[in-house]
Amino acid sequence: MAVQVDDRLPAAIGAPAQYDPDLEQLEVGLLLEGIFKQYGFDFRSYAYASIRRRLWKRIEAEGLTTISGLQERVLHDPAMMERLLLDLSINVTAMFRDPGFYRVFREQVVPTLRTYPFIRLWHAGCATGEEVYSMAVLLEEEGLYERSRIYATDINEVVLQKAKAGIFPIERMQEYTENYIAAGGKRAFSDYYIAKYGGALFSPSLTRNVVFSQHNLVTDSSFSEFNVILCRNVLIYFDKSLQARVHELFYNSLAMFGVLALGSRESLRFSPYEDSYEQINGPEKIYRKVR
Numbered sequence: 294m295a296v297q298v299d300d301r302l303p304a305a306i307g308a309p310a311q312y313d314p315d316l317e318q319l320e321v322g323l324l325l326e327g328i329f330k331q332y333g334f335d336f337r338s339y340a341y342a343s344i345r346r347r348l349w350k351r352i353e354a355e356g357l358t359t360i361s362g363l364q365e366r367v368l369h370d371p372a373m374m375e376r377l378l379l380d381l382s383i384n385v386t387a388m389f390r391d392p393g394f395y396r397v398f399r400e401q402v403v404p405t406l407r408t409y410p411f412i413r414l415w416h417a418g419c420a421t422g423e424e425v426y427s428m429a430v431l432l433e434e435e436g437l438y439e440r441s442r443i444y445a446t447d448i449n450e451v452v453l454q455k456a457k458a459g460i461f462p463i464e465r466m467q468e469y470t471e472n473y474i475a476a477g478g479k480r481a482f483s484d485y486y487i488a489k490y491g492g493a494l495f496s497p498s499l500t501r502n503v504v505f506s507q508h509n510l511v512t513d514s515s516f517s518e519f520n521v522i523l524c525r526n527v528l529i530y531f532d533k534s535l536q537a538r539v540h541e542l543f544y545n546s547l548a549m550f551g552v553l554a555l556g557s558r559e560s561l562r563f564s565p566y567e568d569s570y571e572q573i574n575g576p577e578k579i580y581r582k583v584r
């Protein structure tokens with residue numbers, strides 16, 4: 294049984310005991326404002342508890358002692374911003390993550406997709422691309438890949454480069470094979486990769502119909518109309534107002550009867566668009582736009 298990696302850091306990582314929480318909040322606000330003004334990355338509406346833990350992780354790693362100290366370094370050193378971006382954008386992912394999701398997608402979404410002449414999918418916040426390759430495998434096995442176009446986006450250019458390369462850690466193949474089988478995979482998972490370049494190199498045919506591109510859910514707008522939008526394990530890092538903004542973006546980017554897939558800890562409940570969707574599958578967080 295594969296261990297599910299939790300995206301959250303242990304609560305123990307944080308400010309030194311004597312740090313004044315009000316001052317900490319002030320400094321975090323100033324730092325995030327500075328990052329936005331200097332680099333255009335807008336983390337101002339990300340969930341505070343998660344952001345502060347990640348800032349402290351970077352402060353520790355750099356041998357600093359205060360958030361203001363980190364601010365000074367970040368604003369003057371783009372390389373530091375790149376390192377911090379990796380911390381803040383939390384790229385934990387896996388192939389066939391939550392296998393039940395892929396099984397339900399096969400059983401309850403694929404039959405509708407079969408009726409379309411052409412299928413447009415958007416993976417928003419795709420990280421290093423494991424879920425994109427997983428979806429490509431699924432569509433291939435269902436005979437739909439040839440008429441699909443997958444747009445795979447993330448805020449972080451570094452992870453997108455890894456996604457494009459399609460080389461994943463060989464030591465995770467055992468876990469991914471188990472996920473693939475539990476997800477209803479129809480072949481041998483090893484058919485899709487070869488051992489090369491010190492990792493598992495996935496077949497380039499899986500990205501034939503994939504466009505990888507940088508897109509920021511906070512500041513960028515809709516760029517097409519989709520039949521399926523997958524945004525899993527991204528919205529948990531956003532506060533309510535930012536979640537609402539992103540739901541508006543998804544609603545405006547989905548065709549009527551299009552499918553929205555969220556992560557296991559996310560939902561449409563209490564979003565302004567709750568009534569615009571019906572549930573296809575509750576536990577797997579799959580919804581259909583109906584109005």
Ligand SMILES: C[S@@+](CC[C@H](N)C(=O)[O-])C[C@H]1O[C@@H](n2cnc3c(N)ncnc32)[C@H](O)[C@@H]1O
Nearest residue numbers: 382383384386418420447448509510511525526
């Ligand atoms: C935990 S990963 C989820 C990866 C994958 N969707 C999954 O479920 O396994 C979250 C991803 O969201 C991306 N992300 C965070 N903020 C974003 C934003 N504003 N716009 C686009 N992507 C963002 C991060 O860079 C990261 O790669």
